[in-house]
Amino acid sequence: MGLLNTIKALCVAEKGADIVDTNGNLVAHFGINKAAEGGQRGLTSEYEIMRGDLVNVLYERSLEQRAKIDEEGKEGGGELKYEFGKTVTELAQGDDGVDVTFSDGQKKRFDLVVGADGQGSRTRRMAFGQEVSKEAFKSIGVHTAYYSIPRAKGEGEMAQLFFAPGSRFLLTRNSDRPMTQVYLFIMKDAERLKAVYKESIEEQKEVWAEAFKGAGWQSDRLLGALSSCDDWYAHEVAQIKMKSWYTGRVVLLGDAGYGPSPFTGMGTTASLVGAYVLAGELARNGRDVGAALKAYNEIIRLPVDECQKMPSSIGMFFPSSRIGVWILNKAVWAISSLRIDERINRWLPKSKEEVAWKIPEYPELNLD
């Protein structure tokens, strides 16, 4: 898309991740994963960009492209209009279109509806029904919360991760910005946490503070800042798995249809690959929207399966006891210092899918 330099300029300054013990002492260090050089070992990629910045880049570029097409007086390209602050409340499928009702009462017919509304997609629920949507949501048994707090002295380019007994870990990321991002992960108390998502943010914060009380390391500081943070967000970590990503003239894209969970680090890849293939197939199949959706559904199956591959036992990152944490820290040290994961990977044969899948070319898209 010709966006690499724009994205590079917006990348955050994270230089890697330190695993620390309860006293803040270094247990292990992971540097930056170079793009296109094997799998992701640590947390930090060569192109580490905040989601909001990436969304803005794509948004601005789409408007620029639309304006360019208008200026050049070229045919096609369609209308491009962003509308914020309203949602779809009803979808009614017809043979050659979808009647859509919006939250402001407006009704309009569209040739195709693309639901790209994230893991908890309401479009998925409306188009496929409550049962299919619920079935698609595969919990991985972990709950997570995110929020920002003022930066502390000494916090900078390195993310810091602390494994705590009680099936929890805490992560901070600053990247030389005024605010530090806090991530809390927990693999217990599922019922209590699930129930509180229906309650107010204040109640959620209380339950999470209780769950992480006395965890160790900087837990007092991180929890102490909870009440004043204004960007709190907590949810159940899941993968979205569906047999088909379209029904009639409604199709799902990205996390709404195949969210792989934050644990894979592949959600953006899957979303962008999906968007590219959907656009390509629509361009290729002209007015035959059905054929385009069928092809999209088939072509992205393999990359989605690859993106959804998870570490075989996510539970190993959530030891319940002190001795468990000690063993995990030793293992993490061995991986970072002796690179034993890479040695093992070199010996393992690549899966057929990994070798077979190549991003398709769509000359019909007339990309520069």
Ligand SMILES: Cc1cc2nc3c(=O)[nH]c(=O)nc-3n(C[C@H](O)[C@H](O)[C@H](O)COP(=O)(O)OP(=O)(O)OC[C@H]3O[C@@H](n4cnc5c(N)ncnc54)[C@H](O)[C@@H]3O)c2cc1C
């Ligand atoms: C903590 C964390 C770390 C992650 N790290 C990585 C990583 O390192 N690499 C990576 O590739 N991926 C990562 N991901 C995953 C990545 O963020 C997602 O896979 C990606 O954002 C999916 O894009 P999306 O556009 O499909 O959905 P989303 O980014 O969820 O966007 C959905 C949009 O739809 C809007 N919306 C929701 N409901 C409605 C509605 N009813 N009407 C209108 N709009 C609606 C939402 O406001 C949102 O703007 C991470 C995710 C998390 C939570």
